Amino acid sequence: MKMPAENSYLSRLNQDSGIRMKRKLIISDRLIASILRRRLKWAPGAVDIVQHVHEVEAKVNRHPYDFIITDAHVQGTRSADHLQYLRAQCPTAKIIVLDHDRGSLRESSETLSLHRVALPMTLDQISDLINTIGQ
Amino acid sequence: MTLTLLKVLIGIVCVLIISLWALMLIARALRYRDDRRHVEIRSLLGELLGSIATADVSNRQAQVQELRSLTSGVKGRRYLIDQLRLVQDYFSLPHLSSELLDRLGIDSALVASLHQKGNMHRARAVVNLYETDSLIPEDMLDKYIAHDHIYLRRESQIALIKQRGWAALPHLSASTRRMTMWQQIRIIEKLTTYFPVAQKDLLLEAWNQGDESLRMLCARLADSFDLLPEMHGMLLEGAFSDDKRLSDLCVTLLRNLDGNLQPESMPISIYSAHPNYINISKRLAL
Amino acid sequence: MKWADQIIDILSGLFLGYGILLALIYLVLSILATLAVRAHQRRSYYVSASDVQGSAYLPSVSLVAPAYNEGLSIVTNVRSLLAQQYPSYQLVVVNDGSSDDTMSQLITAYDLVADAYVRDDSEPSIETAPVRAIYRSTNPMYTHLTVIDKVNGGRADAINCGINAASTTLILCTDADCILEQDAVQRMVVPYLLAGDRELIACGAGIGIANDAIVEKGILRDLRFPKAWIARVQIVEYMRSFLLGRMAWSQVDGLMLVSGAMGLYPRSRLMEVGGLDRTTVGEDLELCIRLRAHMERLGVRYDVVYIPETLCFTEAPSTLSVYMTQRDRWARGLWETMRKHRYLLFNSRYGRMGWLLYPYWLIFELAAPIVEALGLVFLVYLTATARINVPHALYLMLLVYLLGCLFSTYAIALYTFKYQRYTRWSEVLRLLAVAYLESMYSHPFMLYGEMRGYVKKIAGVKSQWGNMSRKGFGSGT
Known part of the structure; x- marks a missing residue:
């Protein structure tokens, strides 16, 4: 799979300069992800946005993400499997789960050391929360 | 004559098949156009909602x-x-x-x-x-809550609850049509989200309207808002209803009360003349 | 020889009349199906299953999945059935006396331990073959899984056993070799939630073909176009049958068949009618007719509903011999059911069932292969005795062929417009090619299979399922 230009650039930058840039991933509907990215003032090049499980696997296998925001349920997989997979692939990443409280994800969030955010909440609340967790 | 008719029919069928191919092509093109438009709408919406704070839309006139x-x-x-x-x-x-x-x-x-x-x-x-x-003119909702058209009636009833809260509950009996479980779930969701303080008197008023499906909604609301222990008399009446669905629901809810309710506090004997008295008492395990 | 000519004229007229009537019925069904699909789409605008997803008042559902010698794919398939996004459901897998390693695979994969089986005699239950043991999982991830190991008694018997064990409001009958969409239960329940004055007694959904599909962790990851032609033919057959046939009948409240692979029923009604009939191989059709007749007798208004979306995928026969075995079984099931419910014919007590639906099934479903086979014999006789008008016959055959193509094209167009599967141009073109070649490739074998089934019934051969060998689904790389 061909990597987006900004990701290739980031990868080269990471390798060449020895400086590791923070890499972020948002797994959600593209509109939701784009609102979040803008609200969090993250540069487009520093964030990957995916919404289907195929894309998640392709991305997570290639890049060591530091910060992941994900929907509790992702198209094409089960919530529990998805979260377990993310934790296994990115053991040190901070993972935030956007949960509509429709599944019983409280337990698995705790077991896998994930930050669960119960939705809906205001954009300001959610961006504050994510910034706090990210620090 | 017959041969000509057959040829004409074959011609018609061929034209229909070719038209279907053409329709598939047109549908494809239209979908492509719609998809592109959707991408633009999403991008603009993402930009607007992501970059502006509340009530700042005025600064984004061009978008x-x-x-x-x-x-x-x-x-x-x-x-x-x-x-x-x-x-x-x-x-x-x-x-x-x-x-x-x-x-x-x-x-x-x-x-x-x-x-x-x-x-x-x-x-x-x-x-x-x-x-x-957004607000809907109330006179319209009053007009539509008993409308013959199923969707208009149903959605207007949900809208009425969303706008007026518990006060609208007794008015739902204006419709003679049965309220579906889907609609009841949606009404419960609206009340728990937007009007989280239960109003017992309005709930009882709605129950007393006598409409079976509205009573089912009331029973479920009593359950959602933890009012069952204080409203068991209402549920008992429902358990002895002739309406099977209402009766089943009330029996289930009463059974769920378990330890919260003692048999002696249940005035079941007043229904002893009911033809289903023994059966329902047995189901209630009293 | 004048009388012989007269008989030939009468027979020709009868065959022609039957054909014209059938073509007109298909035309009407296509129009009704279009209306039904439109109505369904309109309804979907107001009723999104996700709107009620978090509710505590959703009815509880048991998925009952019988398994017989499914060792090849049982672990994957049970995983698929466990992957449902629904707050209140249990999965009851019934091992119907498999002679392979189905049971041991389940025990190992899902950490099953035998539970004390206590039959509650105070609760009514359906008579079934003896239960050996009931297993539950010790793994907290599979608390909603129950596996019943029982003595072999056939598919219907296994489902009845699952119905007995279930304690939910609704029962979703499926098969252990089916892959369900993750939101299948959620969507199947919607018609039940929408039932107002009329009680929902059965709800079916579209079945898709998943031969050569990639299934990972029980979830359909890639619905590939099957390699075997006969499996491709069945994609078109299913589209035509589910989208045109069943949607149309559901539009006029005339649905008599809900597929065994995906049928939702209220448990209380199943118990009232004594579950599925163990004596027929067409138990899904038989159950639907019996439930309808039961409701007619009770005088309760009811609905049998069909959802056009494909929510369940199954492996279709991938060789002609298995395909014929399947059609043979379907034909026997139809024969048995029509025979069992012959009291419905023109019986005014059963309303439209007696006057419209049963006669339709008798004349245009049961009799269709017989009429076709007789028609072929008649054609051969006319040709042999040089009594045939060759140009007329050729044009007539072309017309019949084109009519078949027209209905298939319509079904493919409707399906690919509305339901977002097989939407790539290459797939649409392949589907069209299959549809246009179907009558020359698979149809003769289908007719042979059906006639073989009827002959078995006439000869009094005991009904059995027949060998339905499967390959299992592919797994992702």
């Missing part, structure tokens, strides 16, 4: 104008509303979305749809208005 032109048609409008509903699933932004809808002229278009001839259009307008937290 609002562009979005307005993209959503001027019914399809575009519908898509935008769907996207806003999706966003509202994640983020609470009632003021922002209603202001945006106002500036995009969608509110006024939806209110205008309430006066259209087709009941389906009206019903859609009702859903879109209450889902985007």
Whole structure:
């Protein structure tokens, strides 16, 4: 799979300069992800946005993400499997789960050391929360 | 003669098959055009909602104008509303979305749809208005809650609850049609979200209207708002109802009370003359 | 020889009349199906299953999945059935006396331990073959899984056993070799939630073909176009049958068949009618007719509903011999059911069932292969005795062929417009090619299979399922 230009650039930058840039991933509907990215003032090049499980696997296998925001349920997989997979692939990443409280994800969030955010909440609340967790 | 007829019929069928191919092509092209438009709408909406704070829409006139032109048609409008509903699933932004809808002229278009001839259009307008937290003229809702058209009636009843809260509950009996479980679930959801303080007197008033499906809703509301222990007399009456669905629900809810209710506090003997007395007492394990 | 000519004229007229009537019925069904699909889409606008997803008042559902010698794919398939997004459901897998390693695979994969089986005699239950043991999982991830190991008694018997064990409001009958969409239960429940004055007694959904599909962790990851032609033919057959046939009948409240692979029923009604009939191989059709007749007798208004979306995927026969075995079984099931419910014919007590639906099934479903086979014999006789008008016959055959193509094209167009599967141009073109070649490739074998089934019934051969060998689904790389 061909990597987006900004990701290739980031990868080269990471390798060449020895400086590791923070890499972020948002797994959600593209509109939701784009609102979040803008609200969090993250540069487009520093964030990957995916919404289907195929894309998640392709991305997570290639890049060591530091910060992941994900929907509790992702198209094409089960919530529990998805979260377990993310934790296994990115053991040190901070993972935030956007949960509509429709599944019983409280337990698995705790077991896998994930930050669960119960939705809906205001954009300001959610961006504050994510910034706090990210620090 | 017969041969000619056969040839004509073959010709017609061939034309129909070719027309279907053409329709498939046209549908494909239209879908491609719609998809492109949707991408533009989503991008603009993402930009607007992501970069601005509440009530800052006025600073984004150019984008609002562009979005307005993209959503001027019914399809575009519908898509935008769907996207806003999706966003509202994640983020609470009632003021922002209603202001945006106002500036995009969608509110006024939806209110205008309430006066259209087709009941389906009206019903859609009702859903879109209450889902985007816009107000619907109350006289219209009063008119539509007993309407013959199933969707218009159903959505107007949900909208009425969303706008007036518990006070609207007794008015739902205006319709002689049975309320579906789906509708009951939606009404419970609206009350728990927007009117979380239960009003027992209005609940009892609604129960006393005597409509079976409204009684089912009341029983479920009593359960949702933890009122069952104080309202078991009402449920007992429901358990002895002739309506099987209401009776089954009330029996289940009473059984769920378990330790919270002692047999001696249940005035079941007043129903001893009921033909199902033994059966229901057995099911209630009293 | 004048009388012989007269008989030939009468027979020709009868065959022609039957054909014209059938073509007109298909035309009407296509129009009704279009209306039904439109109505369904309109309804979907107001009723999104996700709107009620978090509710505590959703009815509880048991998925009952019988398994017989499914060792090849049982672990994957049970995983698929466990992957449902629904707050209140249990999965009851019934091992119907498999002679392979189905049971041991389940025990190992899902950490099953035998539970004390206590039959509650105070609760009514359906008679079934003896239960050996009931297993539950010790793994907290599979608390909603129950596996019943029982003595072999056939599919219907296994489902009845699952119905007995279930304690939910609704029962979703499926098969252990089916892959369900993750939101299948959620969507199947919607018609039940929408039932107002009329009680929902059965709800079916579209079935898709998943031969050569990639299934990972029980979830359908890639619905590939099957390699075997006969499996491709069945994609078109299913589209035509589910989208045109069943949607149309559901539009006029005339649905008499809900597929065994995906049928939702209220448990209380299943118990009232004594579950599925163990004596027929067409138990899904038989159950639906019996439930309808039961409701007619009770005088309760009811609905049988069909959802056009494909929510369940199954492996279709991938060789002609298995395909014929399947059609043979379907034909026997139809024969048995029509025979069992012959009291419905023109019986005014059963309303439209007696006057419209049963006669339709008798004349245009049961009799269709017989009429076709007789028609072929008649054609051969006319040709042999040089009594045939060759140009007329050729044009007539072309017309019949084109009519078949027209209905298939319509079904493919409707399906690919509305339901977002097989939407790539290459797939649409392949589907069209299959549809246009179907009558020359698979149809003769289908007719042979059906006639073989009827002959078995006439000869009094005991009904059995027949060998339905499967390959299992592919797994992702």
